[in-house]
Amino acid sequence: MEIKRAQIIPSQNLTYATQLHIIAEMEYFNPDKIMKSFHLRSTKVRHALICILYQNNQPLSVATLTDHLKTQFKITTNKTTLYRQLDLLENKKIISIYEVEGIKHFQFNHSHSHQYLFCHSCHQFIPLKSEPIITLKDIQNIEKKHHFTISHHSTLYFGQCHSCKP
Numbered sequence: 658m659e660i661k662r663a664q665i666i667p668s669q670n671l672t673y674a675t676q677l678h679i680i681a682e683m684e685y686f687n688p689d690k691i692m693k694s695f696h697l698r699s700t701k702v703r704h705a706l707i708c709i710l711y712q713n714n715q716p717l718s719v720a721t722l723t724d725h726l727k728t729q730f731k732i733t734t735n736k737t738t739l740y741r742q743l744d745l746l747e748n749k750k751i752i753s754i755y756e757v758e759g760i761k762h763f764q765f766n767h768s769h770s771h772q773y774l775f776c777h778s779c780h781q782f783i784p785l786k787s788e789p790i791i792t793l794k795d796i797q798n799i800e801k802k803h804h805f806t807i808s809h810h811s812t813l814y815f816g817q818c819h820s821c822k823p
Contacts, residue, residue, distance in 0.1 A: 686711055695749045702742050705730040707751065707765070715773070715782040716755045716762030719743075755813060772812040778821035785814075 688707040692699045709725045710717065717725070719739060726732040726739075743763055746752045755762040757775055762782070774783040796807055 691751060695751060697745070697749065700742075701730070701732060702726070702734055702738065703746070705732055706739075706742055706746065710752055710763060710765040713764070714784060716753075716764040718760055718762050722763065757813065772814075774814050774816060774818070776818040776821055777815060778817055781818060783818065 686708075688704045688711070689699045691707055692703055697703065705726055706722065709722060709729065719736065722743075723734075723736075723739065726734065743752065743754075743761075747754050747763075751766060753764050753766055755764070755773075757780075758777075772785040774785065775781070776783070799805070800807055
């Protein structure tokens, strides 16, 4: 894939959030450019994981990621390799990890915050897109008060969805 509107600037000059924001604003999504900007070697598994997580608007479990790797990319990998790659992507702040009821879920770090309702019964993540509980202004106030730069945040609210209520 080609990058049409923007080029990645070397990562030492930008925060992780700024790099991901630039990538999200590009006309074409390019996992290889993401890996290069974070000084990662491009591999088939990393490429596929970044694509899968970028395309999905909710956190995905390892089982779901494994299914997507097999069906979309014809890649079979063991869990150790998969977790190693996911940990590396999380350490570089390319993805976020949510641990819910002992199960890790992974999501691409888009430039916006991640806030979800999580149903204990059906394990569904419901995104809170138009109803932010923590606003950008709140984040700016926290940064100013504590002299701290926030790169990203996530929030989970636990309960039961309307489909699962008795």
